[in-house]
Amino acid sequence: MAKLVYSFSEGNKDMKPLLGGKGANLAEMNSLGIPVPPGFIITTEACRQYYENRNVFSAKLKQEVLTHLEEIEKKLGRKLGDNYNPLLVSIRSGAAVSMPGMMDTILNLGLNDQSVLGLAKSSGNERFAYDSYRRFIQMFSNVVLGLDHSAFEKILHELKSEKGYEQDTEMTAEDLKALVESYKDEVKNSSGSEFPQDPHEQLWRSIEAVFKSWNNNRAKEYRKIHNISGLFGTAVTIQSMVFGNLGDTSGTGVCFTRNPSTGENIFFGEYLKNSQGEDVVAGIRTPKPIKELEKDMPEIYKKLVAIKDNLESHYKDMQDIEFTIQEGKLYILQTRSGKRAGIAAVRIAVEMAEEGLIDEKQALLRVEPNSLNQLLHKRIDPAEIKNREPSASGLPASPGAAVGRIVFTAEDAFEWAEKGENVILVRTETSPEDIKGMNAAQGILTLRGGMTSHAAVVARGMGKCAIVGCSDLTIDEKAKVLKSAKPAKALKEGDWLSLDGSSGKVYFEKLNVSEPELSDDFSKIMGWAKEYKKLGVRANADSPKDAETARGFGAEGIGLCRTEHMFFEGDRIKAMREMIVSDTREGRKKALDKLLPMQRKDFVGLFESMQGLPVTIRLLDPPLHEFLPKEEIDIAEIAKELAIQPQELKEKINSLEEVNPMLGFRGCRLLINFPEIAEMQTQAIIEAACIAKKKSGAEVEPEIMIPLIGHVNELKWLKEVIRKTVESVLKEQKISLSYKIGTMIEVPRAVLVSDKIAEHSEFFSFGTNDLTQMTFGFSRDDFGKFLPQYLDQQILEEDPFKSIDQEGVGKLVEMSVALGRKTSPKLKIGICGEHGGDPKSVEFCHKAGLDYVSCSPYRIPIAILSAAQAALKNPIKPENK
């Protein structure tokens, strides 16, 4: 029968499944000759057997634990519970996969009313001994006995206020002795039993508590949510205690082998003489730079530098190392790969690859794609917000930072910006009418809407910071005042506001912002990523400016141009409205004729900036009422402009009103009722392509995309209209041109009949925003009302508009790909929903056999890196590809 307990010398870093992450790394360090306090590990297998054996420890386990304990006792010349020279140990859980929040830890185990005296004597520090004891009682009571922290906190608080102490450190040994007695009374009162004095009872009850924590609801739920399965239980690491608070030759610290903020290859860390880890964490004392250690204890420092070099080259990654110095002796308590800022991740990966420590593939896998956001956007100076409470929080819809003065209307945003003011546009929600103002603002804050609301989508497209769905705040539109509830505060027009679009935090003050800077390292990572990725990466871009930005970031075409965004400026919106109020085809055509040259010009710009790369242009998608005014005063003005009676305009607006616009008269439904719109747009696209081709001589690849197809007959009908228009333009222009006509797949029904649709469509592009809305039945504008509860209750693991819901929406994507390629094996398939820029979703798209993803310009680098990682993690493409 296999061993159930391993000493550190018997394990190594690859034994995480058996020894847990923490234990395996301790064993590894031990093998490397790095000084770790002696200890041993109870395996995950022992935990499994404990459960199988109806929660009873086997004789074998008991025996092995005692044997290993004796070994440590012998090595250290201390004994658990010894009255003179007691051994104190820590008990820590540790599964194969990190499960933060379920880890239970007990320190200083082995103390009792007798051994505390021994510790006081052996350490020569009575205060230290009783402080350790009282901490142990509290931890044990909480973790093992299940008693509440707060009772102990209350006793401590009473003692301090009685004595007039501010800090824990003011307590004397006598105070702590009294505290220990009060703590023990509390244990007896609450649990009905005395605090256990037998160190072996303490030990076994602690082991049992850790075993049981594996199957508490929190841990089970965590594993379910994170799809952690196939694990049997948690390992338990038992290790002798070391103390950094035994005088000036002691200390404790945390260090990183490279700078985790910048990535610079210099030794980085903090250290505090005569202290415990807790002191640092609790912020009671301020740690000093690691350099101080060199001054204080040059020998130790030298050793530490040697160890960190050893660990980094051994683990081939930047390490986060915890150490303690006890009376002139250095111990390493933990090593693990260190968390790092985005800019640091890139620099470390590139430099390690250049140093030959890792190869390019490893380097690519070392950078969390979303962390690139920090490189691409402005951010609020981290020092400014370190200890600052935000005034409100919303959804982090578009990363970056913005600081400016509040305005409440798009018009004001534009006017103030014209005058040189930095402004933040604050709205209940935005609509397409607000685009001009959004463009002029530094950032956008809305009170309603989700991650794919209008404000969110548009802001991401513009690369502009936005926070949406910030329901903590209220707006008094008349008074032009923005109010927060907790703390109650009100800002009026012109007051300063700061937004952190990456965290969703809103600050009612003016903070400092730092500019983004793209390093050479970033370019190198991008270069490598392009080599390894299999997916194409295109941009969702609605204007030549967006297209330029996207091209700069490496976009390989445009996957989605939303033509409606072109209709909101100046004369265009007027012509659009003229069209809408026309009751005849002739009237509509007359208005559309005015729009034609403007659209054509935009498209020429797009084609030129894409230099021959494919450009997918979606025909008009939103319902017409989005183009009409809502307020009485605007109606009057626009009626005048259109030379009709306000009443007539009002009636038109009423007749277009919809109960559920999302499921209403839009997309191909609109185009089938008003084919002249499709004709005008097609004409503009093809004429623009002809112009661009003639100008540059290079090929131009327009892809005309029809939105909201649900039935193959819709597609066939519109395709005929479009095809006829294309052919007539090409005939007139006397030019040949390769073009495609394809469809969005965004209505669930389209998925179900993808085989039929593929017979008539030259490409598919998944509109996963709408597909998610309809598959879940979640309106993206409204689901902010119940999403928080859903996330709290873990009904949903994640916002499905942020990362694709693989179980549901993903199943539809896979079904559509399979059906589509069944009738059209070479069908080109992409995704143009917001998910196209989400790393997990990109990996899903890779696995589903898509040809490309398309995302907003500022997410292009993230998509490229994600695509490379997906290819590296999933080297064999699925068969349907």
Place this chain on the structure above:
Amino acid sequence: MAKLVYSFSEGNKDMKPLLGGKGANLAEMNSLGIPVPPGFIITTEACRQYYENRNVFSAKLKQEVLTHLEEIEKKLGRKLGDNYNPLLVSIRSGAAVSMPGMMDTILNLGLNDQSVLGLAKSSGNERFAYDSYRRFIQMFSNVVLGLDHSAFEKILHELKSEKGYEQDTEMTAEDLKALVESYKDEVKNSSGSEFPQDPHEQLWRSIEAVFKSWNNNRAKEYRKIHNISGLFGTAVTIQSMVFGNLGDTSGTGVCFTRNPSTGENIFFGEYLKNSQGEDVVAGIRTPKPIKELEKDMPEIYKKLVAIKDNLESHYKDMQDIEFTIQEGKLYILQTRSGKRAGIAAVRIAVEMAEEGLIDEKQALLRVEPNSLNQLLHKRIDPAEIKNREPSASGLPASPGAAVGRIVFTAEDAFEWAEKGENVILVRTETSPEDIKGMNAAQGILTLRGGMTSHAAVVARGMGKCAIVGCSDLTIDEKAKVLKSAKPAKALKEGDWLSLDGSSGKVYFEKLNVSEPELSDDFSKIMGWAKEYKKLGVRANADSPKDAETARGFGAEGIGLCRTEHMFFEGDRIKAMREMIVSDTREGRKKALDKLLPMQRKDFVGLFESMQGLPVTIRLLDPPLHEFLPKEEIDIAEIAKELAIQPQELKEKINSLEEVNPMLGFRGCRLLINFPEIAEMQTQAIIEAACIAKKKSGAEVEPEIMIPLIGHVNELKWLKEVIRKTVESVLKEQKISLSYKIGTMIEVPRAVLVSDKIAEHSEFFSFGTNDLTQMTFGFSRDDFGKFLPQYLDQQILEEDPFKSIDQEGVGKLVEMSVALGRKTSPKLKIGICGEHGGDPKSVEFCHKAGLDYVSCSPYRIPIAILSAAQAALKNPIKPENK
């Protein structure tokens, strides 16, 4: 090689695939010794060969046609194109399956400038001869030469006005001669060639035209839409002409073997002496009852009676027979199964079964389920609307008829009705607040909404006539006026209005209405249907009254009780509103406590009326804002009632407002955020079940249904809440009770994870209304804007809210059944969407392996009959069952 042409004596009624429906029946009659004018049939196979042979007639076909033609000529002693005794023939298309609208017919073929003289002479009737000739020219020109009717109509019109004639019959032989000349000129001018004088050319060009009509776009589209495949082409029947307009010993008529309106087994028909079929159809002369024939020509009448008896007993179905008497000789021109009114269909089927002519199964298949609507509802006196133009048309949302005075608000409807007035409630659209008024009205008319809009669903549930989406009309709410555009007319409050809910027609006047009457025959048919059907049939019923009605019609339980409808009366809506405006769980519970006894009482009523049959109760589904007022004045009043400030209520209303309520905060989402609602409703259901069980001693089977589940975690979470409440009530009541907790399947995502959901759900009930909305992305409240265009353009064959979209939504249903039964093989599965009462959808549900359908009470008989027909047509149930 097989024959390509059959004489009538060579065919029979079972040869429809080869000879077409018309030809096969003519051949059958010929074999029965019934006098039909001699003729022959070109087979569908000949048509196929013609297409295969690149549109060229084979020598074999030419030869066979000529041979058969000569046979007729010999038999009749007339010759095609003969100058003295010309043979005239009719050419008719006829496929195996009736394809109305693509049938081309040419009469009087064989006439030319010479033979017309022969016809004049041989008939002794010059006027008749030229009239026949001019009709032939017009028909041939249209069908064969593709010339437009209107040119000929214009010439005719000019001639008549020149002469001052009102009627065609006033034209003299000379007039008609002139007309023939003008027609021939028109042919020459329009087609560039003379009108063909050679009768054989006329014949072959006509045959070719009929062959070609098989593959015109209209016919191809028709076959595609009706899923007609596997047919090769059309047959062509060529038959000698007979004339009923050759004097007083001639005549023409149509008769039915039984009364097609009442089903009574008496000879029924109409006849007109000295006339042609066209005269009757055109309404120029009024035909007389068939009894006149007995008086006019007793011998002929006797023969006709013998023939009709023969045909009915031969075909074993009521026959629709066309006959012509030419100079004292009777000819039968056509026989086919006759169309009949619903009441007649039932009576005929039952009586024929009782006569032993057919068996019960055949009888069941003889009644079109939807035709039962005529038996179950009032209807407008058919004589009243025969020649009356409706003032407007909308969607026929709920059958029946209603006549009453117009009111524009639910309050007025209620008040006027209290005073004894019959009223029609006219609204732009209805909302749950209007229920009381809808209940008080005779009928409901809305200007917006589709077949499953609120007004439609509620009206069907009440068995009340409703027309919805009547966009031809406009309402001026302030002035209380209803306006129609064409003809322009306005009705004010109190004016009379009549609705025909079965056709969707609206009449701006007071018409007569006849009451429904359920016959013994109806009960018999229902009894037989129950024996043969496999599907259970339940009712969607929200009140004890609905439940009683449904039970009376044979419902086997309640498949859907929408509890929200119980919240709209008197004190209930007040308590509901109190709950909504509460900001705390305690406040909500206090308000819910007031609702508890009312809900409990309703449920007791439901359980009692269902006498132990299963009752499925759906927990609260609609968004909360549906319960709050919309108008400023109501807000003020209700704020007062609730003892809060109007501003506070307004803010609450604003905060609940949604962009897309259909996809918003409703169903299980609401229940998860406010579990106290689920708790109260569960408590009411289970307490009511306990009361009903104690009272009656019989078993009670409550089935608690959770709406809008999309993720298994939603179900698990709520099931736990419900289960706990149930157990606590049962413990308190000291009673045991079998109950089920199940889910609606109405969100596409639920379909995709049905395997997981089935592990936690004791039944599935498809909510195909919402499933259709989300699968298509069609808001049922809004899609009236584009549906007409979709139906016109044949993009959709049918309104998918009326009959289930089998290709898309149906695929989801099948997928869900398969996945659900994979993890839970005995899972009980039903449907409670509006489709549960649609015959085609019921057949689909049978084939998909569902256990039951549930529909509104007044559709129960239709569902029962449909289920029986489905079982008879699909005797073997699918394997997954």
